[in-house]
Amino acid sequence: MNAAGNARTAEAEGHPSGDSRFRIVEATMKRHQYRSDALIEVLHTAQEAFGYLDMDLLLYIAHSLKAAPSRVFGVATFYRFFTLKPQGEHTCVVCTGTACYVKGAMGILAAVEEETGVSAGSTSADNRLSVLTARCLGSCGIAPAVVFDGTVAGDQSVDTVVEKMKGLLA
Amino acid sequence: MNLPALHEMATGERRANGGTHIHTCVASGCLSSNSQAVHDSLTAAAVDADPNSDVRACAVGCLRLCSEGPLVSVTQPDGEATLYRNVAPEHAASIVGALNGGDAEVDTVDPDHPFFAGQEGIVLENSGKVEPERIESYVAAGGYESLYHVVHEMTPNEVVDEVTRSGLRGRGGAGFPTGVKWATVAKQEAAQKYVVCNADEGDPGAFMDRSVLESDPHRVLEGMAISAYAVGATQGYVYVRGEYPLAIKRLTRAIRQARRLGVLGTQVFESFFDFRIDIRVGAGAFVCGEETALIASIEGQRGTPRPRPPFPAESGIWGSPTLINNVETFANIVPIVREGTDWFASIGTEKSKGTKVFALAGKVRHTGLIEVPMGTTLQEIVIDMAGGTPDERQVKAVQTGGPSGGCIPASALDTPVDYESLAEIGSIMGSGGMIVMDDQDSMIDVARFFMEFCMEESCGKCAPCRIGTVQLHRLLAKLTSGNGTAADVAALEHLSDVVRHTSLCGLGQTAPNPVLSTLRHFPEEYEAAITK
Numbered sequence: 002m003n004a005a006g007n008a009r010t011a012e013a014e015g016h017p018s019g020d021s022r023f024r025i026v027e028a029t030m031k032r033h034q035y036r037s038d039a040l041i042e043v044l045h046t047a048q049e050a051f052g053y054l055d056m057d058l059l060l061y062i063a064h065s066l067k068a069a070p071s072r073v074f075g076v077a078t079f080y081r082f083f084t085l086k087p088q089g090e091h092t093c094v095v096c097t098g099t100a101c102y103v104k105g106a107m108g109i110l111a112a113v114e115e116e117t118g119v120s121a122g123s124t125s126a127d128n129r130l131s132v133l134t135a136r137c138l139g140s141c142g143i144a145p146a147v148v149f150d151g152t153v154a155g156d157q158s159v160d161t162v163v164e165k166m167k168g169l170l171a
Numbered sequence: 172m173n174l175p176a177l178h179e180m181a182t183g184e185r186r187a188n189g190g191t192h193i194h195t196c197v198a199s200g201c202l203s204s205n206s207q208a209v210h211d212s213l214t215a216a217a218v219d220a221d222p223n224s225d226v227r228a229c230a231v232g233c234l235r236l237c238s239e240g241p242l243v244s245v246t247q248p249d250g251e252a253t254l255y256r257n258v259a260p261e262h263a264a265s266i267v268g269a270l271n272g273g274d275a276e277v278d279t280v281d282p283d284h285p286f287f288a289g290q291e292g293i294v295l296e297n298s299g300k301v302e303p304e305r306i307e308s309y310v311a312a313g314g315y316e317s318l319y320h321v322v323h324e325m326t327p328n329e330v331v332d333e334v335t336r337s338g339l340r341g342r343g344g345a346g347f348p349t350g351v352k353w354a355t356v357a358k359q360e361a362a363q364k365y366v367v368c369n370a371d372e373g374d375p376g377a378f379m380d381r382s383v384l385e386s387d388p389h390r391v392l393e394g395m396a397i398s399a400y401a402v403g404a405t406q407g408y409v410y411v412r413g414e415y416p417l418a419i420k421r422l423t424r425a426i427r428q429a430r431r432l433g434v435l436g437t438q439v440f441e442s443f444f445d446f447r448i449d450i451r452v453g454a455g456a457f458v459c460g461e462e463t464a465l466i467a468s469i470e471g472q473r474g475t476p477r478p479r480p481p482f483p484a485e486s487g488i489w490g491s492p493t494l495i496n497n498v499e500t501f502a503n504i505v506p507i508v509r510e511g512t513d514w515f516a517s518i519g520t521e522k523s524k525g526t527k528v529f530a531l532a533g534k535v536r537h538t539g540l541i542e543v544p545m546g547t548t549l550q551e552i553v554i555d556m557a558g559g560t561p562d563e564r565q566v567k568a569v570q571t572g573g574p575s576g577g578c579i580p581a582s583a584l585d586t587p588v589d590y591e592s593l594a595e596i597g598s599i600m601g602s603g604g605m606i607v608m609d610d611q612d613s614m615i616d617v618a619r620f621f622m623e624f625c626m627e628e629s630c631g632k633c634a635p636c637r638i639g640t641v642q643l644h645r646l647l648a649k650l651t652s653g654n655g656t657a658a659d660v661a662a663l664e665h666l667s668d669v670v671r672h673t674s675l676c677g678l679g680q681t682a683p684n685p686v687l688s689t690l691r692h693f694p695e696e697y698e699a700a701i702t703k
Contacts, residue, residue: 038471045413045452072472079473079630080454082413098375099570099606100532102620136457136624137375138414141532141604142200142237142539153203 016061022050023061030065037068040076044083053084081136089124089131091150091169093117098137100144105158109145110134112159116166129170172433172440174319177310184311190225191270193217194244194299195258198233198385199378199417200539205260206241212263213243220267229308232386234299236286237539243277244299245270254280285555286537291518293526294502295542298386303421306428309389315434317508321397322442330401331357334504337512338524343369343460343497344572344601345677346523346590352494355484356402359492364404366395367488367495369465370411370418373457374573375624377604379528380498382540384411384418387502388425392448394501396435397508399446402494407448410465413455422450457574457628461676462487462495464630475632476676497602499528519545523589533570533606536561543588550584553607564609568692572601574621574628575681577688578614597688599681614693615700618685619647625682636679639670643686650700660697664690 016023029046033039043062048054054077063073077083095101095110113132114120124131140146143155147162149169154161195201195210207230214228225248234242239256243266246252255266255277262277269275292298302308309315321330335350356364368391372380384391395407411419426448429435437445451469458464459474462483468474469488487493503525507515519525523545529552532538536558543552549569553559560566568578577598579586586592590600608617626640646663649655667683667690674680690697 036471038469040471041454041468042452042471045454076471076473080456082453082455099573099604099620100376100538102375103533103606103608103612103617135414136373136455136628137377139372139378139381139412140200140203141376141378141530141606143203143240144532144538146203153199155200155203 025050026058026062027065030062035066037066037072040066040068040073041080044073044077048083053087055085086124087128090129092131092133092148093166093169094133094135094148095121096135096138096140096144096146096148098135098141098144100141101137101146104145106145109147109157109159109162112163113166116163117170174316174440177315177319180307181311181313184307188227188311190227190248192244192246193226193228193266194231194234194246195228196232196234196240196242196244196299197230198382199415200233200237201240201242202417204240206258208260209241209243209258209263212260213266216263216267219264220270226267226270229302230304231300232298232303233295233382233540235290235295235540236280236537238537239280242280252282254282256280286539286541286557289547289551289556290542291526291544292542293506293515293518294383294499294528295386295540296506297390298382298540301387303386303388304424306389306425306432309387313509314389315393315429315432317505318393318396318400318434319440321400321508322440322444327357327401327403330397330508333512334401334507337507337515338522339500339503339507339515340523340590341497342499342503342527342602344575344599346600349496349500352484352496353398353401355482356404356492356494359485361492363406363489363491364402365488365491365493366399366402366404366407367465367469367493368395368407368409368498368501369460369462369495370409370415370498371453371460371465372412372415372498372602373460373628374575374602374604376530376532376570376573376606377602378530379540379603381412381415381418382530383498383502383528384415385421388418388422389429390505391422391498391501392425392429392435394504395448396439396446397504398494398496398501400444402492404494405445405447407446408451408469408488409448410451410453410459410469412453419450419452426450456630457624458630458676458678461678464676465495466493473630475630476678478675499603520587520589522591527588527600527603529588529603529605531557531605531607534560534564534566534609534612535607545589546587548585548587549579552588552605553584557607560607560609564611566607567610567612568608568614568617570598570606570608570617570685571604572599572681572684573604574624575599575677575684576601576604577684578608578617578692579688580692583692597684597691599684613651614689614696615647616651618689619644619651621685622647622682625678629678629682633673633675633679635670635673636675636682639666639674639679640682642666643670643683647686650697653700653702655700655702657701660690660701
């Protein structure tokens with residue numbers, strides 16, 4: 002058995018934990034021939050499969066791509082899209098782009114924070130809800146926009162958002 | 172794939188489309204107000220009314236007037252068109268019923284409204300007409316014929332010349348002549364060259380590129396293929412924002428369709444030209460819109476810029492010559508090849524040719540996408556086309572260019588929209604975001620908002636940007652909280668100058684623009700904010 006075969010055999014069997022989600026990550030790495038320049042693509046897949054990137058997952062990716070853990074950690078923390086913390090059951094993303102800002106996005110965010118007691122960028126203690134902000138969703142024509150559980154809603158106001166939050170957490 | 176086969180596909184598609192069309196916008200704006208359900212119920216209603224009818228319900232791209240979505244456009248065989256607004260799924264029967272005469276009980280938009288009348292469609296000519304998820308629809312609109320013409324009937328040099336003579340300038344914001352960029356890459360001797368489409372539309376308030384990709388992805392792919400032939404590249408990347416899942420989905424689909432048809436991949440149109448396109452999904456870093464940072468990101472690194480020269484045209488991805496153009500720039504290529512350079516050069520102003528797409532948003536009555544000839548004044552766009560503010564308040568300023576641009580005061584609304592005029596007044600063309608503000612908005616607060624953005628998005632590589640933006644933000648926050656002094660304003664001005672001239676890349680170099688432009692045009696607000 003040659004050295005390369007050795008390394009691949011270990012990976013082909015997936016993660017020692019037996020978690021099948023690692024297979025999805027594995028498939029993406031394989032498609033990119035384990036090239037370390039595919040790191041961002043792999044992180045995207047990993048986050049999609051796991052919801053967030055924990056240290057174990059980052060180390061696993063670093064090992065598979067033969068990249069320094071510091072580089073993988075550096076890339077994962079550089080980009081805003083990647084999160085190293087688990088998200089709540091529900092998410093509420095308030096767009097704070099320019100168009101939304103001039104149409105009162107900050108008031109909406111404040112109302113969400115007050116209604117739920119969760120501050121922007123954090124998750125409630127019971128893991129029910131994460132409140133986040135977005136740079137710009139590109140939905141400026143229907144500003145102010147808020148994303149509830151992945152669905153964009155336009156022309157929001159403090160009242161509609163508070164009502165929606167009540168429904169979401171009921 | 173060859174030309175007769177392409178024509179056959181186009182004819183077949185056109186024949187199938189001889190009757191009445193019901194076009195529903197399924198771009199992101201309308202989609203978030205449930206336009207997919209509208210499309211589905213219209214499709215069902217058309218079949219219910221008459222299973223053998225020649226009425227076709229199509230899911231198309233952006234119909235531009237986003238504030239009135241979901242939008243549905245009905246075109247009769249005689250060319251008569253009606254545009255319905257705020258359509259709900261339950262309106263479907265009424266719209267289909269009105270096809271045989273009578274009026275539907277749905278609000279309509281006047282197609283002669285200045286919002287539409289002032290527009291000129293070059294980049295968006297297919298938007299709202301072709302179905303973005305079907306290549307046949309794009310081919311029926313003459314798609315990929317320009318690529319055939321280029322690959323089989325022109326030399327690479329002729330293509331570069333054509334683009335140079337058209338006077339096209341980069342639509343990403345800086346306005347660098349596209350032909351010069353192409354010529355630089357074309358003359359490099361290298362075994363491998365790359366073409367990159369910059370779809371990392373990071374400016375908050377801009378959504379033109381997203382709309383183009385969602386509405387007409389093949390147009391961008393064809394433009395990229397033509398550029399690759401001209402400069403001698405065999406591999407292309409579309410670097411698209413992770414925040415645009417729908418654009419990514421439609422692009423992925425379009426690339427697969429084009430490859431299957433033989434207009435991308437190896438031996439394009441049975442020639443010796445090979446060109447492959449892959450998608451790279453960005454991960455939410457504004458700085459990656461800067462070309463050297465974008466290259467680092469494509470290589471799987473942190474997106475930090477590096478000093479230029481060498482420019483990417485000489486040394487880009489993995490050290491190979493790389494052509495980087497914006498989405499809208501690529502979308503301009505097909506019409507230039509098809510209609511000729513003289514036609515293109517006849518539109519616009521002396522130094523800025525063609526049209527520009529703007530994403531109109533903020534405090535205006537009609538928001539959405541507009542495409543106007545260069546040289547149109549801000550007055551025409553904001554007041555005539557967009558209808559001014561919705562609640563009869565005064566327009567105070569128009570912000571263009573996002574965090575790299577500036578605020579143009581209402582007194583300067585007669586400024587024509589072209590690269591030079593906007594730069595002269597302290598703003599920039601930018602990628603095309605245009606946000607209108609009224610007399611309730613504080614200009615210092617807007618400057619603070621953009622500085623906060625730049626501060627958080629600074630990659631941290633160079634000190635002037637990393638430290639300067641934090642200090643500038645602190646000064647602006649002090650002023651907006653009412654604790655500012657005259658010395659703070661002086662420091663703001665001085666520091667802006669330092670950051671502008673000493674930062675490594677465009678992010679830092681342009682970050683002070685919102686401050687400088689508001690200092691210049693709204694000095695009274697800064698004076699009022701000073702506590703003695």
